[in-house]
Amino acid sequence: ETGVTxxxxxxxxxxxxxxxxxxxxxxxxNAMYWYKQSAKKPLELMFVYSLEERVExxxxxxxxxxxxxxxxxxFLHLHTLQPEDSALYLCASSHNPTGQDSPLHFGNGxxxxxx
Amino acid sequence: QKEVExxxxxxxxxxxxxxxxxxxxxxxxSQSFFWYRQYSGKSPELIMSIYSNGDxxxxxxxxxxxxxxxxxxxxxxxxxxxxxxTYLCAxxxxxxxxxxxxxxxRLLVSP
Numbered sequence: 001e002t003g004v005t006x007x008x009x010x011x012x013x014x015x016x017x018x019x020x021x022x023x024x025x026x027x028x029x030n031a032m033y034w035y036k037q038s039a040k041k042p043l044e045l046m047f048v049y050s051l052e053e054r055v056e057x058x059x060x061x062x063x064x065x066x067x068x069x070x071x072x073x074x075f076l077h078l079h080t081l082q083p084e085d086s087a088l089y090l091c092a093s094s095h096n097p098t099g100q101d102s103p104l105h106f107g108n109g110x111x112x113x114x115x
Numbered sequence: 116q117k118e119v120e121x122x123x124x125x126x127x128x129x130x131x132x133x134x135x136x137x138x139x140x141x142x143x144x145s146q147s148f149f150w151y152r153q154y155s156g157k158s159p160e161l162i163m164s165i166y167s168n169g170d171x172x173x174x175x176x177x178x179x180x181x182x183x184x185x186x187x188x189x190x191x192x193x194x195x196x197x198x199x200x201t202y203l204c205a206x207x208x209x210x211x212x213x214x215x216x217x218x219x220x221r222l223l224v225s226p
Contacts, residue, residue, distance in 0.1 A: 042119070043159075043203070043216040056213065090158055097213075103149055104205075104214065106158040 003027065006091050006107035013081065014115055021076040021110050023091030031097040032074040033104065034066060037088040049074060050097045081114045088112070117142045117208045121217035129225055134191040136220050138204030141185070147207040148180055150189045153219065154200045163189060194224045 004025045013019050025032060034046040048056035049068040063085075065077040074091055088111050092104040118141045128134045136150075147166055151159035165171045165178040165187065177190040187206070191198055201219040208215045 040123075040218065042218050045213055048213065102147075103161045103164055104151075104159075106160070109158045 004091055004093055004105050004107035006110055008110060009108065010111045010113075012113045012115060013078070015081060015083070017081075018077070018079040020078065021089055021091075021112075023074040023076075023107055025072055025074075025091075025093040025105070025107075027093055027095075027105060029093035029095050029105070030071060031094045031102075032068060032071070033092040033094075034064075034074065034076050035090040035092060035106075037090055037109070043090070047076075048097060055097060078112075081112075083114050086112055086114045117206075117215050119204055119206050119215050119217040121202075121204050121220045123218055124221040125223045126220055127223045127225065128194050130194060130196060132194050132224075134194045134198065134222055134224070136189040136191075136202050136204075136222065138187045138189075138206075138217055139185055140187070140204075140206040140215075142206060142208055142215075143182075143185065144209040145182075145206045146209070147214075148178070148187045149205040149214070150176075150178060150187075151203040151205060151216075152200045153203060159203055191222075194222075196224045196226050198222060199224050 031050045036044045047066040067075040088109045090109045091107040094102040096102045120139045150163040153159040163178040165180045171178045175192045179188045203219045204217040205214045
């Protein structure tokens with residue numbers, strides 16, 4: 001399997017639930033990302049990991065908790081979310097966290113609905 | 116806060132025409148620029164990258180960069196209905212070493 005894979009593709013959860021999003025990349029990249037995409041808004045960077053270390057937390061509420069156990073896997077743990085958290089959550093990877101020749105490769109995303 | 120501006124569209128062009136998508140950015144120090152295509156309900160996919168002033172061609176796609184004017188564009192020649200999608204411009208934010216995305220331009224190519 002190649003590329004960046006995300007599971008689940010769709011998720012509906014109540015505000016009191018706890019769930020996790022999973023991402024796996026098979027590209028040998030060193031950096032992984034979580035982005036949030038809401039209607040009519042630009043992609044919002046949530047978290048960046050480089051070689052399993054978190055290098056950026058873009059002022060994301062604590063109800064979102066990332067985990068990067070190794071350079072190929074990334075999780076986003078969700079708890080006590082709000083309806084406004086409903087969005088498309090995209091995982092991405094790149095060879096390095098910054099610079100030229102390090103474009104982002106995105107997974108197919110998880111469409112999250114919080115009821 | 117660094118910004119990337121795009122006209123949200125939709126930009127409507129007939130099949131076979133040239134589609135011109137534009138993007139302006141605020142970070143004068145940016146060195147890396149990317150165009151992503153996103154079909155409805157799908158994730159963004161990289162179609163072009165450009166790092167120096169001038170034109171870069173790849174098949175029917177041409178990216179143009181003018182750092183003095185802080186302007187980057189994407190031309191699609193011989194537009195096809197399958198090109199109908201939202202095109203996202205992404206620019207490197209040199210201060211925080213990350214990509215900043217525009218809201219995207221929706222392109223509609225009619226048969």
